[in-house]
Amino acid sequence: MSKHTIIRLSRYKNALYRFESLGFVKVFSDNLADAIGVTPSQVRKDFSMFGLSGNKRGGYKVDELLAKLNEILGTNKAHNVIVAGAGNLGSALIKYKGFEKENIKITAAFDIDHSKGERAGEIPVKPFDEMQEYVRQNDIRVGIIAVPDMAAQHVADVMMAGGIKGILNFAPIRLRVDEGIVVNNVNLALELENIIYFICVPMGSGKGIK
Amino acid sequence: MSKHTIIRLSRYKNALYRFESLGFVKVFSDNLADAIGVTPSQVRKDFSMFGLSGNKRGGYKVDELLAKLNEILGTNKAHNVIVAGAGNLGSALIKYKGFEKENIKITAAFDIDHSKGERAGEIPVKPFDEMQEYVRQNDIRVGIIAVPDMAAQHVADVMMAGGIKGILNFAPIRLRVDEGIVVNNVNLALELENIIYFICVPMGSGKGIK
DNA sequence: CGGATAATGTGAAAAAAGTAACGAAATGCT
DNA sequence: AGCATTTCGTTACTTTTTTCACATTATCCG
Helix, strand or coil: CHHHHHHHHHHHHHHHEEEEECCCECCCHHHHHHHHHCHHEEEEHHHHHHHCCEEECEEEEHHHHHHHHHHCCCCCCCCCEECCCHHHHHHHHHHHHCCHHEEEEEHHHHHEHHHHHHCCCCECCCCCCCHHHHHHHCCCCCCEECCCHHHHHHHHHHHHHHHHEEEEEEECCCCCCCCCEEEECCHHHHHHHHHHHHHHHHHHHHHCCC | HHHHHHHHHHHHHHHHHHHHHHHCCCCHHHHHHHHHHHHHHHHHHHHHCCCCCCCCCCEEEEEHHHHHHHHHHCCCCEEEEEEECCHHHHHHHCCCCCCCHCCCCEEEEEEEEEHHHCCCCCCCCEEEHHHHHHHHCCCCCCECCCCCCCHHHHHHHHHHHHHHCCEEEEECCCCCCCCCEEEEECCHHHHHHHHHHHHHHHHHCCEEEE
């Protein structure tokens, strides 16, 4: 199953939560299409690939669809995640509110400089040395890398040694990982650069968007 | 020109900087391919689309290629960017080091609660009311949205009113924007969710990766 | 109850993206 | 210098992704 399809499913799910909170009890493929910016056909095809079905005239029931999407995406179960790096970005992630409603919880952060503390009420920042053992003992499957570029590969290696299966990597390098390990990269500078290209260049050099 | 191609160009550029710092003076398509995880054909095709040429046997000169990529991507010129929202994420972005080397500078942040201050040496956090005027006066073209979901659309509207042409949006909603405005979305929860799907589901339900 | 309608589900067509293959040219070696 | 080798650049092919189109079916209304 293609990654893009799964991303769209997550987006549908998000949109559905908004529809739900607006009191919608059913939605049509074109509502969802508008909400996430695709065609209605795309929505129906995505759903049909996962056996998500609606009614020929009544569209899809919001609550049922949400339940099924949560099951498919694994968001019906809680997931514990750790962060490596408690700098600016790592700290922001620790405090980020957006994970909760996806049933994702950051349970610990690790940093070489663990003086960053174990402040009351917040997630503890532990010494990096303890990460591997923590991962193993708590059966952590997903780790976030928010350390400087040069340290990222080493952090990934330690995570994998501890048994982590998926990595969200904020360092702008391609991590070398074992077979079967899932890596998603978020490269903030690249995102900005990409925007800059599309707003600057089309007028400059005749190359249009897309 | 497809967005994916441009993203790859940025990645090549990143890899090239690393090659350069390792003392490489020329690279081959398969070096770059390995570095960013594509096929050598892809590299050559991407380059040929932009008239980037190498030598039939000597590969590509690192410095020349870098210069050309910087020109294509617009990173040879400095770009000023603003951030809306000085919460956890916004603050982390303000302090983030990774933008500098792409010639991107965050010149101001805006927040309804501007008590977050104008600390010496750091980027000033100004009241949100002043954002539109600031954008206009300083000819800002790119804005980052790091505010809560509910405020994001309004922020986008104000940005556009000020003349902003590109938005990097961290709010997990689809922004409604005018024709020609470029939006890139970064959805942190979605990235994690996506990882979780691929590490959990393949064993659970028989649906394999890709 | 039956026709009109509105929306789904799907299979085929089209478009886009990626890969492979190969001719051409530059380099190095003898 | 000439031959062998390496790597590019491009064209043709394959695969993937998206869109289109339409048969199907549930609902509504007279």
